Amino acid sequence: MHVRASLPHVNGIPAAQVAFLSRFGFDAEQHRRWQAEVAAGRLGKASNLCTDPLAAPPAGALASLPPAGSAAARELERVGRDALARGELGVVVLNGGMATRFGGVVKGVVPVLGERRSFLGLVIEDARRITRLCGGKVPLFLMNSFATDAPTKAHFAAHGQFGLQPGQLEHFTQFIALRLTRQGELFLLGNGEPSPYGPGHGDFPAAFRTAGCLQRFQQGGGKYLLVRNVDNLGARIDPVILGHHIMSRCRATVELAPKVKGDVGGAPYLYRGRTQLIEGLRFPPGFDPDIVPVFNTNTLWFDAAAIDRDFALGKYYVEKTVEGRTAVQVEHLIGELTAHLPTSFLQVPRSGADTRFLPVKTPEDLTAITAEIEALYGRQPAAH
Numbered sequence: 001m002h003v004r005a006s007l008p009h010v011n012g013i014p015a016a017q018v019a020f021l022s023r024f025g026f027d028a029e030q031h032r033r034w035q036a037e038v039a040a041g042r043l044g045k046a047s048n049l050c051t052d053p054l055a056a057p058p059a060g061a062l063a064s065l066p067p068a069g070s071a072a073a074r075e076l077e078r079v080g081r082d083a084l085a086r087g088e089l090g091v092v093v094l095n096g097g098m099a100t101r102f103g104g105v106v107k108g109v110v111p112v113l114g115e116r117r118s119f120l121g122l123v124i125e126d127a128r129r130i131t132r133l134c135g136g137k138v139p140l141f142l143m144n145s146f147a148t149d150a151p152t153k154a155h156f157a158a159h160g161q162f163g164l165q166p167g168q169l170e171h172f173t174q175f176i177a178l179r180l181t182r183q184g185e186l187f188l189l190g191n192g193e194p195s196p197y198g199p200g201h202g203d204f205p206a207a208f209r210t211a212g213c214l215q216r217f218q219q220g221g222g223k224y225l226l227v228r229n230v231d232n233l234g235a236r237i238d239p240v241i242l243g244h245h246i247m248s249r250c251r252a253t254v255e256l257a258p259k260v261k262g263d264v265g266g267a268p269y270l271y272r273g274r275t276q277l278i279e280g281l282r283f284p285p286g287f288d289p290d291i292v293p294v295f296n297t298n299t300l301w302f303d304a305a306a307i308d309r310d311f312a313l314g315k316y317y318v319e320k321t322v323e324g325r326t327a328v329q330v331e332h333l334i335g336e337l338t339a340h341l342p343t344s345f346l347q348v349p350r351s352g353a354d355t356r357f358l359p360v361k362t363p364e365d366l367t368a369i370t371a372e373i374e375a376l377y378g379r380q381p382a383a384h
Contacts, residue, residue, distance in 0.1 A: 140169045
């Protein structure tokens with residue numbers, strides 16, 4: 001994606017913002033289309049909704065891991081460990097967004113178990129844990145946004161790149177878009193400037209390819225990618241789950257956690273003949289999402305080769321409150337890749353020592369689950 005030369009004269013975008021927008025892959029033509037579609041009412045809350053019936057997945061569509069210690073589990077672990085020893089797994093951390101829920105501080109750099117053991121610091125500890133366990137090296141990729149890129153890089157510089165080997169870590173950025181009004185006009189902040197945002201984690205495959213990360217990963221022998229949210233501290237590298245992904249012969253694996261009362265989020269449903277992730281903003285009126293007892297944790301595993309192409313992801317209309325006014329964002333969803341790729345939907349634990357879902361959305365969450373975090377990562381970092 002590139003900014004066209006005429007950008008300073010399009011839709012009231014100031015010339016001073018051109019260089020900034022260009023750095024993060026602003027697509028002026030896409031912006032024009034979204035403006036027109038919002039203005040005409042073709043893009044709105046109603047256009048988000050599924051138009052065909054949603055049903056529970058058929059029997060057997062949701063997989064489970066074999067019991068721990070069983071011969072089947074040991075075989076999956078062997079397959080996963082062998083792939084890790086060969087350096088075939090990379091980890092992509094979704095570290096974008098607008099840095100708002102932690103009082104304007106970029107969440108990835110927030111101390112979790114001490115200054116050095118930030119959210120991102122724990123990602124690195126996990127990669128080292130796996131290297132000690134299996135050998136090999138785990139390449140790390142951070143998908144930052146325009147709002148998190150500089151603070152994230154400064155965090156790594158301040159900690160000596162956390163001792164990572166040269167080339168083990170790459171930063172790349174999701175794209176950038178500009179908010180609109182409900183009428184499709186450019187949304188302007190109180191200072192008269194447009195309001196940028198990151199148009200969703202669905203940017204991942206295109207941004208990863210555009211930055212050259214996918215090609216370099218594959219050229220280095222990489223075959224599989226674990227994609228996870230920066231704030232899900234349960235989404236650690238697991239040889240058994242990697243083994244499951246490989247042995248499933250699917251191109252994607254989605255981790256699903258059991259639902260509890262109050263959970264809001266997408267889940268796998270049968271839609272247009274295919275089991276795929278459907279997020280809540282697509283549910284039609286009156287639909288009961290609890291026909292499926294699990295939900296999407298946004299932890300996904302991919303064959304790297306499978307994302308080396310363009311995907312026609314949906315455009316979803318989202319309203320946000322900015323400076324006390326309603327602003328419109330158009331977003332893409334990473335889970336919609338399951339509508340394009342053969343996918344294994346894997347049920348994983350939500351509690352206990354094997355939990356795969358330990359999200360931290362607010363500072364209060366962090367305080368509440370400190371003991372669980374320490375149980376997973378230890379009170380002190382392991383020596384390396």
